[in-house]
Amino acid sequence: MIKTANGVWKLTLGEPEQFTPERFRENAIKIEEIERLPVSQKLPFKETSISWEKTKRGITITLPMKTDEDIYGFGLQLQSVNHAGRRRYIKVNSDPAANTGEGHAPVPFYVSSAGYGLFVNTFRYTTFLMGTNTGRGTSSHMTAENKIHEEFSEAALYALKRAKEERSVIIDIPAADGVELYLFEGSIPEVVQRYNLFSGGGCVPPMWGLGNWYRVYGGSDENDVKAFGKQFREEQIPISVLGLEPGWHSHSYSCTYKWSYLFPNHQEMIDELTAAGYRFNLWEHLYVYPMAPFYQELMDVSGDYEVWNGLVPDFAMEKACRVFEDYHRENFVKKGISGFKLDECDNSDYNPSNWAFPDSTQFPSGMDGEQMHMAIGVLYQNLIQRIYKQENARTYSQVRSSGALAAPLPFVLYSDLYNHKQFIKGVVSAGFSGLLWCPEVRDCANGDDLLRRLQTVVFSAHSLINSWRIPMAPWKQTDIKKNLAKEEMETADYYTAECRKLFELRMQLLPYLYSAFVEYSKTGKPPIRSLVLDYPDDLAVRMIEDQYLFGDSLLVCPLTYEEGTSRKIYLPEGSWYNFFTGEKLEGGREHTVSAAYNEIPVFAKDGAVIPLAKPVESVSRDTVFEMEIRTFGEAEGSFCLYEDDFETFAWETEQNRVVIEKKADSEPVITREGNGPVRYCF
């Protein structure tokens, strides 16, 4: 094993493949930041206990596994969070119907509670057997017992127990002749931080990206969009970003990248709404219809199968990137577009409409379809990120597929296939592998369901209302048919007011959340994360899939509409304070808490210092936030706010640390240091 960084080891087995996640990385390992992280645990096994072999099927790697190991990671997982005892099939799949490990952004990385993590540097559809089997060649005859179980279910349970006595991790990589493994040492949070810093550190979105987003009705023309912009300001709904469909998918669902007849004066619309403080996000595919202006240029740098009658550009080729980049830079980024939403890039296995290119597709770079399916989401993100870096503007964008080493990429994953409970699981799981997930508000059963979903959304990485199916905002009408008929519901005023409160709450939390993202960049600690990452030694949190930390100080316990108005929560050791009422609850145990439909249980740690901003309607380069400091509990505490221009890459060199310290029995003390602009006033 070769040391790559402090607590990061590289093991090369056989002849690794040419195309790997590392080959396409555009962000260097944050060596110095990794150096600063503790290594509280060394690898729990020796290099010699990792075995591997090359077979006709590819390569198989075997690692030891203890009976009590808990396993997290594997990218965005919407069906389960702890993967011990499970088989994980790391294959990108837009319709993961069963709990197989497949999904929009599966990642060949896991972290074990035994004190290590493993990243397999491959684009192959890799299978991980996480303790489903005992070790190779185990011979039960040495320990056979003549115990008869009267119920066969008892015997099966016994087999399970027996099988647990000795387990193994078995990793099957098809087609490969070799592979590089990266082993990360440390406790669960240390491993996750190390993996994220190895990836290049977490992304830092522009401040506006953390505001509230609204994707407008798909049938909107430019006047409708302008009307939305006007209405939100009139009704004091603080929306920062408008998401649009420019109609360029209306030929054959692959894209022409030309504004449709619905937007004859789109630049006027963009300029007018930009002046009103809005940002724009444009929906797109990467499947290029023949009428796209750059179609001909892509013909020799695309795969040999089409999708929806469009080319699939080979973004492993410099020329394909350049053509796509140049067009997007000149026509969109320079014209005031702040980001994109890349749809349908996540490989459908079950769709007969010529969606997914076959795994056997050949790309001119030499990649095959299997590798490209695993790579394409990240290759696209790299490409878009390059444009914005050149323009010295940060983006915050959406993408439906991602993969390994993606922490530095300011893209949020989404999909509408899931129920609210699964959306919450995604929020909990994504943070283990350097990913961000949006539990977007789309269809709601009724107004209270809308509130429940919006509560989760404002406490997520991406506060998004996706209303592409409805012409009026959902707080005016949740019934889709009535919404299409533009009939307001009787309770529209009530729900408008309640949603406004939640949007304003999000705007209050902006500086707090922004600082969590800067920490993500510097330390690899995800801004939104499972309790396991803060309480790795508390066994009671190991299976929790419906609570999470939002920044360092807040513990969020969302409810779904179906759950009603009370739920069980678990609070780790220590005192906790209701974020809204200040009510104190003792940790180290479960509680049943009540929350009306317009309330969400959120708890602050003892000693928490939470800076809140007076809500603004949108964030511009000049916005100065009027700050209020809220503290919780008796313990001493502090918070570090980061202050910079909030939208360019200047933050990397021009930034202030604004430290707020709360000592016992005295007002919080604020100290500012750095060379950045002043954007917070207290």
Place this chain on the structure above:
Amino acid sequence: MIKTANGVWKLTLGEPEQFTPERFRENAIKIEEIERLPVSQKLPFKETSISWEKTKRGITITLPMKTDEDIYGFGLQLQSVNHAGRRRYIKVNSDPAANTGEGHAPVPFYVSSAGYGLFVNTFRYTTFLMGTNTGRGTSSHMTAENKIHEEFSEAALYALKRAKEERSVIIDIPAADGVELYLFEGSIPEVVQRYNLFSGGGCVPPMWGLGNWYRVYGGSDENDVKAFGKQFREEQIPISVLGLEPGWHSHSYSCTYKWSYLFPNHQEMIDELTAAGYRFNLWEHLYVYPMAPFYQELMDVSGDYEVWNGLVPDFAMEKACRVFEDYHRENFVKKGISGFKLDECDNSDYNPSNWAFPDSTQFPSGMDGEQMHMAIGVLYQNLIQRIYKQENARTYSQVRSSGALAAPLPFVLYSDLYNHKQFIKGVVSAGFSGLLWCPEVRDCANGDDLLRRLQTVVFSAHSLINSWRIPMAPWKQTDIKKNLAKEEMETADYYTAECRKLFELRMQLLPYLYSAFVEYSKTGKPPIRSLVLDYPDDLAVRMIEDQYLFGDSLLVCPLTYEEGTSRKIYLPEGSWYNFFTGEKLEGGREHTVSAAYNEIPVFAKDGAVIPLAKPVESVSRDTVFEMEIRTFGEAEGSFCLYEDDFETFAWETEQNRVVIEKKADSEPVITREGNGPVRYCF
């Protein structure tokens, strides 16, 4: 291409693998019977339009596909029957949650309405893209249209239509350096018959196997089993076979193959119940617990991973087969056991209890785990079949996994994971690939649900009530808790009587069904089959998943309890007659038919001649069936009954053809020819 038989062509690509379904075949191709089949269509493409390539991933084969092709086959498929436009992943999987093609018995064989079938002779987890994609290198720019669709769903539909203009079949076989393809010419039924005869022809179960089966409560001891036997006779419930769990899985769920303490005098039980006309089927795994008498002998001929602390014998090795066979022959087959039920042999991906051996398992024969998962069900069937052949006794047994070339094996597939609607789809789909499927009655919501399920079961290959969870028959109590408490439901008498009627109906149909199986053996025509196989040119039947043919003359339209008491049916061209009432319905169109919960819509063809037996309580070697002939409609018709000893392999040389001819306006004329025993009296 090399001609293998009339209308059967073999194409060898590259270097085929050592282990294939053909290598393990124990039944010769029925060359002469294939010769007799017509070839109404030649292959719809030339050999040169089949392309293939070897890549790092394995091999990929591409065939042309027309826009209007319908595709059937791929083994037992419980989610859909027509696979055009679908991706099929041919991987054995006990929990196929989504419609991926995975399942208990996936088979790399399909038949196309274009006039051909294809069998890929491989055990690899092969992916078939059945027209999900257009051809390689298709360039849409030649035919791009500047048509804008105002709704994007319209654009997606357009893409679908466009994509339909040219499609391809893409077959991905991992790991292989080559493969043998078998192409079958002809219409859909001709291809299916040809494939079945290529496999060795359909199986001919013993007559008793076609009777009614009852699997007793899992907690039963030998006295309980005797009590069941006595009770069924007293209550005139015609049960032929009792299914038992001998308790040998009660150590660690893998098996000891020793009768447990519940059966101290099992031989007495067997002998006593055999004298009362019962047959015995014993439940087992093939995972061998250390306390099994033959464990030591298997140690060097088993895979290098255990399942439930038991060895996985390598049935590709002669020694492993011999050890397992010898033990089963001496201890069970020679002692009066008529068959086995092999459970849990179908690879669980989602089970943490050390169930499935990894795909990377190495077996001493040289097979790997992937190949063994695809082979193991058939290897076991071959082994059991060899024992019964040696003993000159036919078996009819159960197995939870099967595969290619399995038509000659007298085993029926089962699983309890599905709803009644899916059970029916399985009945329709299994027949396309030489498989038999049991829609077993297990859990029922209530008495009427029981009747609905039993109606499907008596019109299936296997009339089975599986009551392992309940100590009383379900017609006495459908509620599991109350059944365990031995509380009879108030309506027990009514449901007992209705179930008895259905069991008696099955016994009446025995000679009719037996003859359909003999035809299956001689012509490859499945006894229970989709309407597509009899009406290949009627486009209206191509998507029907809930009607099927039972023998040559009966069309069965089962209802589920959820559907209530009426359903839509489609009858092909011609006149049809209600099997129970004689009511005439015109074909070539849909009808809505009513059926109370104790009625099932079954229709006889015009001219049908259906011999019915007076129900007997069980079938012995001496049973003579008292026959009644029922005819339907005006048309002339005939039926061929086959008559032999009904239980040994003597039928292959000693059998009568009893032809019943119905001419207009005269009584049916019966002629008997052959050298078999007389078993039918008219």
